[in-house]
Amino acid sequence: xxxxxxxxxxxxxxxxxxxxxxxxxxxxxxxxxxxxxxxxxxxxxxxxxxxxxxxxxxxxxxxxxxxxxxxxxxxxxxxxxxxxxxxxxxxxxxxxxxxxxxxxxxxxxxxxxxxxxxxxxxxxxxxxxxxxxxxxxxxxxxxxxxxxxxxxxxxxxxxxxxxxxxxxxxxxxxxxxxxxxxxxxxxxxxxxxxxxxxxxxxxxxxxxxxxxxxxxxxxxxxxxxxxxxxxxxxxxxxxxxxxxxxxxxxxxxxxxxxxxxxxxxxxxxxxxxxxxxxxxxxxxxxxxxxxxxxxxxxxxxxxxxxxxxxxxxxxxxxxxxxxxxxxxxxxxxxx
Amino acid sequence: xxxxxxxxxxxxxxxxxxxxxxxxxxxxxxxxxxxxxxxxxxxxxxxxxxxxxxxxxxxxxxxxxxxxxxxxxxxxxxxxxxxxxxxxxxxxxxxxxxxxxxxxxxxxxxxxxxxxxxxxxxxxxxxxxxxxxxxxxxxxxxxxxxxxxxxxxxxxxxxxxxxxxxxxxxxxxxxxxxxxxxxxxxxxxxxxxxxxxxxxxxxxxxxxxxxxxxxxxxxxxxxxxxxxxxxxxxxxxxxxxxxxxxxxxxxxxxxxxxxxxxxxxxxxxxxxxxxxxxxxxxxxxxxxxxxxxxxxxxxxxxxxxxxxxxxxxxxxxxxxxxxxxxxxxxxxxx
Numbered sequence: 001x002x003x004x005x006x007x008x009x010x011x012x013x014x015x016x017x018x019x020x021x022x023x024x025x026x027x028x029x030x031x032x033x034x035x036x037x038x039x040x041x042x043x044x045x046x047x048x049x050x051x052x053x054x055x056x057x058x059x060x061x062x063x064x065x066x067x068x069x070x071x072x073x074x075x076x077x078x079x080x081x082x083x084x085x086x087x088x089x090x091x092x093x094x095x096x097x098x099x100x101x102x103x104x105x106x107x108x109x110x111x112x113x114x115x116x117x118x119x120x121x122x123x124x125x126x127x128x129x130x131x132x133x134x135x136x137x138x139x140x141x142x143x144x145x146x147x148x149x150x151x152x153x154x155x156x157x158x159x160x161x162x163x164x165x166x167x168x169x170x171x172x173x174x175x176x177x178x179x180x181x182x183x184x185x186x187x188x189x190x191x192x193x194x195x196x197x198x199x200x201x202x203x204x205x206x207x208x209x210x211x212x213x214x215x216x217x218x219x220x221x222x223x224x225x226x227x228x229x230x231x232x233x234x235x236x237x238x239x240x241x242x243x244x245x246x247x248x249x250x251x252x253x254x255x256x257x258x259x260x261x262x263x264x265x266x267x268x269x270x271x272x273x274x275x276x277x278x279x280x281x282x283x284x285x286x287x288x289x290x291x292x293x294x295x296x297x298x299x300x301x302x303x304x305x306x307x308x309x310x311x312x313x314x315x316x317x318x319x320x321x322x323x324x325x326x327x328x329x330x331x332x333x334x335x
Numbered sequence: 336x337x338x339x340x341x342x343x344x345x346x347x348x349x350x351x352x353x354x355x356x357x358x359x360x361x362x363x364x365x366x367x368x369x370x371x372x373x374x375x376x377x378x379x380x381x382x383x384x385x386x387x388x389x390x391x392x393x394x395x396x397x398x399x400x401x402x403x404x405x406x407x408x409x410x411x412x413x414x415x416x417x418x419x420x421x422x423x424x425x426x427x428x429x430x431x432x433x434x435x436x437x438x439x440x441x442x443x444x445x446x447x448x449x450x451x452x453x454x455x456x457x458x459x460x461x462x463x464x465x466x467x468x469x470x471x472x473x474x475x476x477x478x479x480x481x482x483x484x485x486x487x488x489x490x491x492x493x494x495x496x497x498x499x500x501x502x503x504x505x506x507x508x509x510x511x512x513x514x515x516x517x518x519x520x521x522x523x524x525x526x527x528x529x530x531x532x533x534x535x536x537x538x539x540x541x542x543x544x545x546x547x548x549x550x551x552x553x554x555x556x557x558x559x560x561x562x563x564x565x566x567x568x569x570x571x572x573x574x575x576x577x578x579x580x581x582x583x584x585x586x587x588x589x590x591x592x593x594x595x596x597x598x599x600x601x602x603x604x605x606x607x608x609x610x611x612x613x614x615x616x617x618x619x620x621x622x623x624x625x626x627x628x629x630x631x632x633x634x635x636x637x638x639x640x641x642x643x644x645x646x647x648x649x650x651x652x653x654x655x656x657x658x659x660x661x662x663x664x665x666x667x668x669x
Binding site for chain 2: 074076078086088089090091092093094095096102103104105106107108109110111112113119120121122123127129131132133134135139143153154159160161162163165224226227228229230231235237281282306307308309310311312314
């Protein structure tokens, strides 16, 4: 499964351009479940378990990743770019992007030529530009059109003692866990939604939940780990290596209290390492799933990710495995 | 050979360049076996022209790249660094490699999400930055130590039309010009003994260049470096045109006569070039070499480059080739 995470991360699927990710996932799950693609591009799967479910459980993970969209091409062949999803200002300048084989540098004014005051602030994306090496607008237009998507040009790989580092771990790690569950034997029937456009306002998950109409939704995500140099206590939000994070509230969802308690209890009972997310911050597909149709009891199991929404996010492998274990345990416990 | 691609992969941070000497000696092998490392770490190769009492021409291209150095190993497997020349605005976005004891360690810049930042949008000071190795501290200590160099992880990405974005384009692009010029001039009679100086420590002040110039005491020197190429925020004449040919430098600190001879060489072979006018200092090794020993007449050839001191420095292969042709013509015909 850890190898699968790397493989899925190395496929580019910026919000609205998830098709390559979806196709690869379909090739992995075909034959292990019933599946269909809904009108928005969500991949909806039904997996038979050993027993029929008393409660309809839907797992969800999003296929899209943050990235960039071409908004225009200037007279000299430089691209103007817009951010797709929330990308830190410090994660723009100097980065190489890709669209297939085409590479693009996010360029900005040269350090030596910038006034001292301006060296203290990050340039906004509006003041930066995409450089594909084109010598003219005409040459650029042969390779790029407004609306084209670019992803970070980086390979996701093993890192440090027991981690992965790269782009799109948010949320291909969740996708890989779901693929792994679908390809294995489950105790109960389960539904899985690989969603689109989470990063641009949780757009895909609501309609997916509307179609599936689950009793319980389990969102498999990653969330901020701010447990870095100089950060202490609750400010760390989650801590890498302390297990999968369970949320009671974030900026998009007040999670169902009973389900929250059941998830924590299930983790304890099964000896699965978990932590409670220590900040009311961020949001994920739960935000639209819990209010889909007549409402869905929802929980989120998140892998603590440092440097999320940059090209070099990291996750701890043990936390990933804890998330996988808890997801399966919750399927049984929810019945 | 794509010299730039080969050279940009070399790990030669300012002040710790000697590790790549064997690779450079290998590249210089077709021209000379007389390659050595100076006291300060410059890699110098001498190519005699065969004439006794021949004039000595030094080709200086600095080898070092911007760098940082580990200043602290912190609980949790983090490091803090001091920076030499890197563009701070891109550092939290870059890939880093610590050149540790016999082993490279990847380091990822620590960034907080916006809602946890005290002042979002502010570029941190060196002391405020930290880097994550993903290793427990005791394991990190086995691999890295205070003082170890930290570099932008070498990367080479081809863009359209022979252009490339790479780490250390400053100044491996010029090292590439020198090697390509030697290739073009091979088998032809040179006017001078050629002393190739891949100089150390330019990014930290030019100590490698001036000491190599003193030691080899050339009669004249051509300094090859990179200079700013135009971007939407930096128009002519602040910068040259990428793909517009090499830039011949004009500065009170440079020799008019040597510069004119270089221009004449370009004109003889009909190779286009641009002019780069620097009213005061050149900001390159030329500033140091010109006043080395009893003084050395200098001229400059600069390859246009975008996004200097970032991990994605963009150059155009056509500019490297054009510079190499002009330099080869000068080596052969003066």
